[in-house]
Amino acid sequence: MAKSRSEYVCQSCGGVQPKWAGQCPECGSWNSLVEVAAAGPRTSRSGGMTGAASTRIQMLSEVAVDEAPRAATGMPEIDRVLGGGVVPGAVILIGGDPGIGKSTLLLQVLSALQGRLSTLYVTGEESLAQVHLRAQRLGLVDLDLPVLAETSVEQILAQLSRSNPGFVVIDSIQTLYTETLDSAPGSVSQLRETAAQLVRYAKSTRTAIVLVGHVTKDGAIAGPRVLEHMVDTVLYFEHDPGSRFRIIRAIKNRFGAVNELGVFAMTDGGLKEVSNPSALFLSRHAEPVPGSVVTVARQGSRPLLVEVQALVDRSMVGTPRRVTLGLEGNRLNMLMAVLHRHGGIALGDQDVFANVVGGMRIQETAADLPLLLAVLSSFRSRPWPGDWVVFGEIGLAGEVRPVAGGEERLIEAAKHGFKRAIVPAGNKPRRSLSSALEIVAVGRLSEAIEQF
Structure with missing residues (x-):
């Protein structure tokens, strides 16, 4: 041919x-x-050109929707990240560093789906014997799972047409190739064409497909950016080197909230769900220490208590260093200028190091106020009370601006036994949320510093 x-x-x-x-x-x-x-003209069986005659315009109100469009995976943390479960016909792309646990997690998901949804595991990187050994290590010796070792996308689609599974895992998309192209597997053209064929099959048959993707040295999924545009959901595996905890974050989700978070712990028996992630990111000290402030970060729809740490030390070089882990470095530089201009505290000759405990990455502005108070605590060598929680955005004019989800953050803090909360005036609740939680509303950075 x-x-x-x-x-x-x-x-x-x-x-x-x-x-x-x-x-x-x-x-x-x-x-x-x-x-x-090259896209050539296609003809129908009757000899005519395929075109608009094969489809018709419908009113949106006439489109039929299933009563239960989602299928629960049996793992609540995965369901949370996906927006409530797996949508039929959805294509999910999951990426992460080598050895972080992508294949392990998906094998556990397939095990949890047994008896509720027909599944298929397609491996292009490992042999079937290696997959069986992993299942034994995870304690899934009785797993009745259909598996296929194949890298040709045409052969995979032929097998899918015969078995018609409802949930398919492709491990990984970089190993697949199509016979219509001469380039090597993993090239840009192969990734685009194989992914396009799988997406077309998923949409036409309402089969949910999970694609495992390799990542580059920069942490992005390898291949053309169009690959992430083609799929419905993009998930990233994150972890702190040396830590046994794993975080799955939704970067794109057409059927749920983005930046939703799922937390797992890597054990000898595979990945275990962490039901209370706030306890994971809080390191309760025996006594208060300088440079540590607890805040409530919002990840998707979930408020999480995290500890922001700062270390201020005299600089030994001409240009003081500003180092951040889990926070945006440019924002730290801006906040240092605000602290000097509107707080009257100059740190031009001090190195400032900021960190979020547990490997969490905070991308929202609610960490501005706790970060500045942690810096001030370290600079003055005065510990912040361990039962206080702080959140709020800092503006360039020195104002403390409100953030989204203020009540949910305060409820989460009260649930974990915090006694006092310093919040923006715009986030002060109109009703009492907890009798044990005292709320202090501030409108300016100087007012928050006075509470210290």
């Missing part, structure tokens, strides 16, 4: 070229031409 014709498409302007070149002749972009299968 003859190979289909290939063409090269520019990823910047979309221009099509008959052969590869280092520079796109239309827009001038370098290294932007990628090989794709």
